[in-house]
Amino acid sequence: MRNRSGRCDGFNRLVTQRVGALEESYLRRGRPLGEARLIFETRAEGAELRALRNRLGLDSGYLSRLLRSLEAQGLITVEGLVTVEGDSADRRRRRVRLTSEGRAELAAYDRLSDELAASMLARLSGHERERLLAAMAEVERLIRAAAIEIRVVSPNSAAARRCLAAYFRELAARFEGGFNPNEGDAAAEQEMTPPNGFFVLAWIDSRPVGCGGLRRVDKGVGEIKRMWTAPEARGQGVARRVLHELEALARDAGIETLRLDTNRVLVEAQAMYRREGYREIVRYNDNPYAHHWFERNLERPADPT
Template structure:
């Protein structure tokens, strides 16, 4: 496919940006030695070596491996069967949930894991040893920055069932943070309502942000009629703050609102949530008089003209 194809799929990218990403990928894969089937001299390709390493000396569940590595279930199952045939791993029902298989290393598997671990340390040392102190620090700082943005790019924002356990767990984390930050505490039963039934299409939507399969943020849209909509339950986990997740959630909710015919979006927030107020202000939301009697609201915002600005 041509670069022009990708330009129609992703906003704000050009051919030079895509070429630089591809060049970086080639440089990294060559430098860390993943191009042959003998990663770190293990006699294994990178995928097998990484899976063995992720099982770890303490073992883990097949479910956690799939979530952590983002690999196809069938692919992981084939590799695990091969490991068992080699005498490297054993699997048993997990003590907490017999439906889940737990994988552990055998003594032979632990010996290979130790060898991989030592060679990985050696490879890291080889990468740094030829650099001077200032270059080394610059490389480490750049790696940290790249890792941060790779994590940001891995966050997926998708519609979710507001009745699901996953959504309810995310909301509980949100409510607990509000209770800790508000001087008066927080009782969701006293706040402006956003019942699960109001957040199901076409009357509303609930979006979850996920990273490595775990919910790390949420946001909801209520359709109020007459071209109005309301944003509710905006929250991002502390572990991913600074990665632009809130901005992406807000944009995704606005896109849903536009598709639903909403032209005016409203929301309310508490004065202690300074980050949220800054987010809304820089996205074109202006303060308005109160439009509800939410006892926890101290600031009310509105954004008009969504239909004409998209």
């Protein structure tokens, strides 16, 4: 442990130094770091104040003042939320957007960040450079994966309902003939409460970014349903973590066989199930939206073939 932490320790000190150098270079643009961070975190696509406050850990009063200052510099505009599809948006919430000058500043900050990285890479050989970039990507991937937290929740909780609603909206958009949650398997969620089932949410930075449910269909048989990952969190192994959690819960509940169905357009999902040791089987239900049916025996390890 000491040994391993020792290694982390060196890494911590090293990156603290690099971050120090980065922030120093930001300061050279003649703007306090708080404002620079705000521009940087808003990005070109804009952001809600809420999100900025959480991500940067700012007091709401302080944030407000920083925004006024950036507004006075002509770098941002603050506006109410746009109403999406008749949904009357919460008119208390506000959204920051970079003006074109603001986007130019953001680009300048991005350039500084690039330059620091480049100056760091310049003295390495091509081979070493590739290894460094690969190692950095690996660290990034794994730390992001470590930031995912899986928790069992009630399928009726507010966060769960938001995830399910987003899931159904996506199905309606992607399925060839649309999707009606009342057909298929309407009230499956109600069977996803202990002890006969579970519903889990995946969280990143206390934001729900994915879900999945398990219900018992027979003594030793369970079914996985409602597997979904928020678009902004894809490619980080969220669904895999959700699936593993459900499998562990199933094992604890004495379930040996897991089944699931899926639509033909959800090719990423099918690929993941195969990777995780699920094998295609014959139709076992009459879900009108399903085209493929999978099964896995939890006793056997999940080596993909």
